[in-house]
Amino acid sequence: MSADLVVAGAGIVGAACAYYAAREGLSVTVVDRGPIAGGTTGAGEGNILVSDKEPGPELDLALLSNREWRELAGLPLDGETFAAAVELEHKGGLVVASRQASLDGLGRLAAEQRSAGVQAVAVPARRLHDHEPHLAHDLAGGYLYPQDMQVQPMLAAAHLLRMARASGATVLPHEPVTGFLRDGERVTGVRTPRREIPAGAVLNATGTWAGELAALAGVPVPVAPRRGFVLVTEPLPPMIRRKVYFADYIADVASDSAALQTSAVVEGTKAGTVLIGASRERVGFDRAFSLPALRLLAAGALRLFPVLDGVAVLRAYRGFRPYCPDHLPVIGPDPRAPGLHHACGHEGAGIGLSLGTARLVTQALTGGTPDIDTRPFRPDRFGTEAAA
Amino acid sequence: MTTPPQFEIYFDGEPIPCRDGWTIGAALTAAGIRSWRTTRHRQRPRGLFCGIGVCFDCLVTVDGQPSLRACLTPARPGDEVRTQEGTGR
Amino acid sequence: MKSPVYDVAVVGAGPAGLAAALAAAESGVTVAIADAGVRPGGQYWRSPAPGAGAFRPHTLHHAWHRFTSADARLDELAAAGRVTRLAEHHVWSVERTEALWSAHCAVGAEPRRGDARRDVVIRARRLVLATGAYDRQLPFPGWDLPGVMTAGGAQALLKGQLVVAGATAVVAGTGPFLLPVAVGLARYGARVAAVAEANSPLAFARFPRAVLGASRKVGEAAEYAAALLRHRIPIRHRHVVIGAFGRDRLEGVRVARMGGDGRVLTGTERVIPCDVLAVGWGFTPQLELHLQLGCATRVDVDSSLVVRVDDDQRTSVEGVWAAGESTGVGGADLAFIEGELAGHAAAASLAAAPRRPAGALRKRRAALRAFAAAMHQVYPVPETLIDGCDDETIVCRCEEVTAGAIRHAVAELGATEPRTVKLLARPGMGWCQGRVCGFATACMTARAGRRPVGEADLRAFAERPIAAPIPLGLLATPPEP
Numbered sequence: 001m002s003a004d005l006v007v008a009g010a011g012i013v014g015a016a017c018a019y020y021a022a023r024e025g026l027s028v029t030v031v032d033r034g035p036i037a038g039g040t041t042g043a044g045e046g047n048i049l050v051s052d053k054e055p056g057p058e059l060d061l062a063l064l065s066n067r068e069w070r071e072l073a074g075l076p077l078d079g080e081t082f083a084a085a086v087e088l089e090h091k092g093g094l095v096v097a098s099r100q101a102s103l104d105g106l107g108r109l110a111a112e113q114r115s116a117g118v119q120a121v122a123v124p125a126r127r128l129h130d131h132e133p134h135l136a137h138d139l140a141g142g143y144l145y146p147q148d149m150q151v152q153p154m155l156a157a158a159h160l161l162r163m164a165r166a167s168g169a170t171v172l173p174h175e176p177v178t179g180f181l182r183d184g185e186r187v188t189g190v191r192t193p194r195r196e197i198p199a200g201a202v203l204n205a206t207g208t209w210a211g212e213l214a215a216l217a218g219v220p221v222p223v224a225p226r227r228g229f230v231l232v233t234e235p236l237p238p239m240i241r242r243k244v245y246f247a248d249y250i251a252d253v254a255s256d257s258a259a260l261q262t263s264a265v266v267e268g269t270k271a272g273t274v275l276i277g278a279s280r281e282r283v284g285f286d287r288a289f290s291l292p293a294l295r296l297l298a299a300g301a302l303r304l305f306p307v308l309d310g311v312a313v314l315r316a317y318r319g320f321r322p323y324c325p326d327h328l329p330v331i332g333p334d335p336r337a338p339g340l341h342h343a344c345g346h347e348g349a350g351i352g353l354s355l356g357t358a359r360l361v362t363q364a365l366t367g368g369t370p371d372i373d374t375r376p377f378r379p380d381r382f383g384t385e386a387a388a
Numbered sequence: 389m390t391t392p393p394q395f396e397i398y399f400d401g402e403p404i405p406c407r408d409g410w411t412i413g414a415a416l417t418a419a420g421i422r423s424w425r426t427t428r429h430r431q432r433p434r435g436l437f438c439g440i441g442v443c444f445d446c447l448v449t450v451d452g453q454p455s456l457r458a459c460l461t462p463a464r465p466g467d468e469v470r471t472q473e474g475t476g477r
Numbered sequence: 478m479k480s481p482v483y484d485v486a487v488v489g490a491g492p493a494g495l496a497a498a499l500a501a502a503e504s505g506v507t508v509a510i511a512d513a514g515v516r517p518g519g520q521y522w523r524s525p526a527p528g529a530g531a532f533r534p535h536t537l538h539h540a541w542h543r544f545t546s547a548d549a550r551l552d553e554l555a556a557a558g559r560v561t562r563l564a565e566h567h568v569w570s571v572e573r574t575e576a577l578w579s580a581h582c583a584v585g586a587e588p589r590r591g592d593a594r595r596d597v598v599i600r601a602r603r604l605v606l607a608t609g610a611y612d613r614q615l616p617f618p619g620w621d622l623p624g625v626m627t628a629g630g631a632q633a634l635l636k637g638q639l640v641v642a643g644a645t646a647v648v649a650g651t652g653p654f655l656l657p658v659a660v661g662l663a664r665y666g667a668r669v670a671a672v673a674e675a676n677s678p679l680a681f682a683r684f685p686r687a688v689l690g691a692s693r694k695v696g697e698a699a700e701y702a703a704a705l706l707r708h709r710i711p712i713r714h715r716h717v718v719i720g721a722f723g724r725d726r727l728e729g730v731r732v733a734r735m736g737g738d739g740r741v742l743t744g745t746e747r748v749i750p751c752d753v754l755a756v757g758w759g760f761t762p763q764l765e766l767h768l769q770l771g772c773a774t775r776v777d778v779d780s781s782l783v784v785r786v787d788d789d790q791r792t793s794v795e796g797v798w799a800a801g802e803s804t805g806v807g808g809a810d811l812a813f814i815e816g817e818l819a820g821h822a823a824a825a826s827l828a829a830a831p832r833r834p835a836g837a838l839r840k841r842r843a844a845l846r847a848f849a850a851a852m853h854q855v856y857p858v859p860e861t862l863i864d865g866c867d868d869e870t871i872v873c874r875c876e877e878v879t880a881g882a883i884r885h886a887v888a889e890l891g892a893t894e895p896r897t898v899k900l901l902a903r904p905g906m907g908w909c910q911g912r913v914c915g916f917a918t919a920c921m922t923a924r925a926g927r928r929p930v931g932e933a934d935l936r937a938f939a940e941r942p943i944a945a946p947i948p949l950g951l952l953a954t955p956p957e958p
Binding site for chain 1: 894941
Binding site for chain 1: 428453455474475477
């Protein structure tokens with residue numbers, strides 16, 4: 001067994017890269033230490049957002065990804081479309097502010113985002129209920145982001161892997177990379193407990209474990225876990241149309257604090273349940289549930305949608321965002337270990353950013369011109385202190 | 389049964405005899421009623437299954453409040469029990 | 478007012494919990510015992526509603542005096558301020574806060590009625606979990622028809638309400654528990670058309686020592702055999718229900734003989750008209766709270782996920798004991814002894830009381846555990862039956878996920894583990910959170926991968942960070958300090 005590309009990691013990013021590369025005619029083998037989509041992919045809300053990003057490289061990648069999702073949406077699949085199979089909804093995001101000062105800040109951000117190509121529509125307080133009839137009545141106003149989308153991330157990853165297989169890729173779950181094949185500096189394949197797989201290139205798409213895998217190749221990549229919880233309600237009739245969140249979410253996403261932060265993010269799903277996020281804290285891989293965090297999420301959701309008060313919470317889940325110190329993903333060839341590429345460190349935005357990332361990775365592998373400037377995502381940008 | 393029923397509740401408007409301490413599920417079953425909910429996707433009838441609060445199959449709307457477990461909810465005189473469709477909301 | 482701190486909190490007031498509370502309280506420590514039920518006793522000693530009618534305990538219960546004496550003694554201890562009895566307390570979360578355990582409870586018979594605004598917190602130095610079990614199920618075509626019930630459900634309706642679930646019953650599945658269900662239904666006026674038992678008690682011949690060690694069980698079995706005869710209830714060994722039919726409610730079941738390979742023998746099928754089917758395939762222990770605390774688990778002889786305990790019923794988490802079915806399904810006698818040992822040990826760990834010698838209890842526990850292990854081998858759950866479900870058969874009743882959808886997630890979407898199947902096809906994502914379909918989904922996924930069901934497969938459907946649905950408003954409101 002040998003391949004043009006071995007993708008380590010069968011989460012959404014690995015799945016997207018495998019599909020894009022296989023579509024370009026590369027022979028691809030995907031390996032994963034566990035089941036498909038067993039890490040962060042299945043533990044989020046399925047965000048495909050432009051609204052929560054300040055102008056800069058991440059927003060550029062988000063816009064590129066947004067276009068890719070729209071393109072893939074209409075692809076025929078199983079007698080329906082890709083969009084239907086993966087529950088892709090062009091639902092739009094509604095960012096709201098509780099006070100005028102915060103609305104003013106939102107307005108400044110929206111203006112900057114517009115100049116970067118984002119659609120953002122001001123919604124005055126009296127029109128908020130045209131968009132969300134059940135929203136609280138004491139809000140100062142908000143902005144509508146029609147480009148924001150939502151997807152069922154597990155289905156998206158599974159279908160991307162299936163499409164990759166249909167294009168000739170091989171997927172090997174429960175097969176961890178235990179070492180690299182080397183030719184001097186050069187990475188020439190991977191070793192697993194079952195076999196050696198020689199490869200033209202190896203892609204590190206292992207999410208929160210990306211630092212460990214990179215270390216196996218002798219190169220530091222500073223990806224760390226940032227824990228988050230999500231609450232899930234009983235199934236309800238459609239009552240929340242868009243992804244709705246408070247403006248302070250944007251500040252929390254960009255924050256460097258290790259302490260618990262929560263900001264209300266509420267959205268419905270095709271299945272009828274309502275998802276309630278979002279919390280962030282840096283506590284390593286501690287899987288314990290924190291009741292104070294869950295209580296804050298519940299309280300935040302009720303500030304947005306008082307109507308949910310008597311609705312039952314059926315479950316909660318947790319996940320770990322793969323997080324880099326500068327909040328940017330790591331994408332592209334690693335000059336310190338030729339043959340090794342990275343696609344990791346997307347923090348909480350990996351679902352949305354996966355397709356744009358796959359495009360950049362494939363362009364790098366096939367010698368194409370990248371759609372956007374990839375220098376901000378360079379794997380060696382962190383310097384020597386990154387090893388810590 | 390040796391003693392007469394003690395009060396009534398209403399199921400879709402019809403009176404149902406009831407005994408002290410009975411659950412709504414017990415009262416409906418004793419009255420020969422086997423289902424009081426239809427499912428969200430296939431509109432299939434459902435009633436008591438596990439009978440002990442575990443399976444949530446017997447969800448019913450009581451006095452306008454949806455999705456209560458009939459097997460756990462004590463019947464109170466005059467309770468208005470309604471067949472629940474889908475999410476009940 | 479600041480809520481009290483108890484020495485020992487016991488969750489569950491069935492045989493194990495009652496015994497634990499009693500043992501701890503008699504050792505001189507303060508005890509709170511909480512249970513979701515309206516009346517104490519758990520599933521086994523479920524007593525009828527006050528207005529339900531004349532109740533003759535011997536018609537539905539064994540060892541009823543043990544319950545009434547434990548219950549009466551707990552009332553005395555409660556009157557003396559040494560025990561606090563909390564009915565209608567649904568524990569939805571347990572957490573460690575500094576040196577104490579906090580059990581968060583939603584209160585009420587159905588706590589979401591009226592939308593309880595704030596949870597009640599029980600704080601204690603030691604925790605004993607005696608959370609019991611519920612009927613284990615295997616899906617089959619038509620099992621979602623009204624009139625198909627769990628064996629325990631039919632039994633609970635009878636014990637708790639004195640209501641018979643139907644006029645003509647079939648009792649099916651496996652295990653000695655089917656017999657009291659059939660006899661109870663017959664005693665209260667149902668015609669029991671058949672008991673379809675997938676296995677045969679003749680297999681007990683392979684375990685003579687285990688049987689000798691639990692002679693009371695043999696006596697009980699003989700009583701039930703006599704009662705079946707008296708009520709003219711035919712018992713068909715090595716028979717299973719392979720389908721239920723009816724328009725909007727159960728009208729009958731299809732029963733067939735099972736071969737030695739665990740598969741249905743063609744040509745043996747026959748139809749039995751009935752309006753209630755009481756079916757159960759052993760029991761699934763309730764482990765939400767243990768798993769919230771991180772207690773180590775194992776897979777028991779009956780393929781159930783259970784909590785690991787040491788000789789003192791101590792779990793792997795310091796300060797937490799477990800007793801009863803959650804440590805291995807073994808029946809009420811075993812649960813009562815385990816509860817007693819756990820209650821003593823929890824109290825003794827507070828140095829409040831000298832350890833009582835418990836040698837006789839341990840010996841009795843060993844004998845009953847040996848009998849339980851033999852019982853599980855005599856009455857194995859035939860997972861092979863799941864293969865007989867056509868693609869249209871519902872597996873997850875809440876989300877109406879079919880066997881075909883689960884097979885699609887495995888064969889087409891690449892799922893290799895039950896958790897992945899759950900996230901792709903949604904079995905276990907509805908109101909019951911996989912309590913009913915978890916075992917079947919784990920089996921289907923493992924069987925598709927040609928491997929036995931393992932601990933991780935079962936854990937995927939056992940972990941519930943919120944152990945019971947609660948209103949969002951309640952979660953949003955911090956409890957009283």
